[in-house]
Amino acid sequence: MRYGFAATFAVIALLLPSLAAAQKASVTRDLPVEVSLNGQFTYTINIGINAGGPPVALGIEETLPKGWQLVSVNTTYAKANASANTFYWLFGPAVIGLPPVQDATIMLTTTPANQNGSFSGYWYADDEEGFIGGDNATIVAAARQDGNGGGGGGGGGTSGGGFGAGIAGTFCLSGQTKPCGSNVGECRPGARSCLNGAWSAQCAGEVAPAAELCDHLDNDCNGVADNGITCECFITDRRACGSEIGACRPGRLSCDAGRWGTCGGAVGPFDEICGNGIDDDCDAFVDEAECIYEAKDICRDGAISSPCMCGNHTYTAGYCYSNEFSMQPRELFVWLPLILIGAGLVFWGVSVEMHWRKKRSRAGSRVQPVT
Known part of the structure; x- marks a missing residue:
């Protein structure tokens, strides 16, 4: 069938030899990547005229995949072979009743069969010919599962963009x-x-x-932005913290997961040290009454007579026992009752002995010890 159509085309070119020239045209096909089974879709055959003018005549034949149906076309075809599913277009001089050879788009609406489609086509322009370029195959998607439609209207196989x-x-x-x-x-x-x-x-x-x-x-x-969460601060936020009074120095707060974190880089406050002339606790007062004495010596067990460390603090008075501070001497409370009891027993024993000796001196050897 191709050669019969080509012969008709050659007759047209021979009838107008004065118009024949080595002009060139290009013909391409534009298909969607995927189409939906049983859903209509549109594709195009694009005619492009090269620089220098159109050819005298242009013929196109297009064969659809087997089982596919041509529903409509925007440019009337000159001939059709239903058994081969092939369609023919012829463009040429208006004097013989043909549509003009010019840049044009043939739009074909088709219904696919239940198998992937392979298209074939051929074109003739004066003494030139070639296969239709561009796309030549598309996929029939029986059931789309990913949200992409079949691409009706030449939409390229996607829906909604x-x-x-x-x-x-x-x-x-x-x-x-x-x-x-x-x-x-x-x-x-x-x-x-x-x-x-x-x-x-x-x-x-x-x-x-x-x-x-x-x-x-x-x-x-x-x-x-930032929906569904509570933001006390934002990730780039920074805030000063701490104090600049006395020995203190400020730091900076950083935002962590929408919340202010710890004060990083801050210095102080410290325990107020007596006699150093520094506001250690950063309350704007120096060496106030509750200050402590700084000492490196460890207190000995017993009474504190000079500043020394007992436990984690420095004391200038009181008592320290096994590194524990006490306001009262512990020995007094522990041993005094025993001392008093012992002294009482001693005095009682001495009293008994004196009483016994006194009776014995009066009664002589007849007196027996009382038990």
Whole structure:
């Protein structure tokens, strides 16, 4: 059939030899990557005229995949071979009733069968000819599972202009890629690749949604920054803390997970040391009454006679026993009762002995000791 159509085309060129010239045209096909089973979709055949003027005549033949149906076309075809599913267009001089040879787009609306489609086409321009360039195959998606529609109206296989999530198992051609992920907030899209006829589960290069961070950014990519969390402060916030009075020096508070953290870098306050002329506790008073004496000596057990350390503090008076401070001497409380009891027993024994000796001196040897 191709050669019969080519012969008709050659007759037209011969009838107008004065118009024939070595002009060139280009013909390409633009198909969506995927189409929905039983859903209509539109694709285009694009005619481009090269610089220097149009050819005298241009012929195009297009063969649809087996079982596919041509629903409509915006440019009337000159001939059709229903059994081969092939359609022919002829452009040339208006004097013989043909549409003009010019830049044009043939839009074909088709209904796919239940199998992937492979298209074939051929074009003739004066003494030139060639296969229709561009896309020559598309995929029939029996059931889309990733949010991407079949691409009716030549939409390129996506719906709504968004990025489909995509999962493994959707039909595709190896080597193809498609966008995935989000471009909202801090998210950035990536790409899925077709491996062995199925879209990969991984969205390569994607910056995925994350938890909100109190940073004035839309980390979870829902279009709203810092939503769903309570922010006492933000991640870049800093605040002075501490004191500049006396021996103290200020530090800085940092924001951690939306809350103010500890005062980093601050100096003081300290215990007030007596006699050093410094406001150690940073209360604007120097060596006030509650100050302590600074000493390096460790107190001996017993009474404190000079500043020394007992436990973790310095004392100038009192008592220290085994590194524990006491206001009273512990020995007095521990031994005094025993001393008194012992003294009482001694005095009682002496009294008994004197009483016995006195009676014995009066009665002589007849007196027996009382037991």
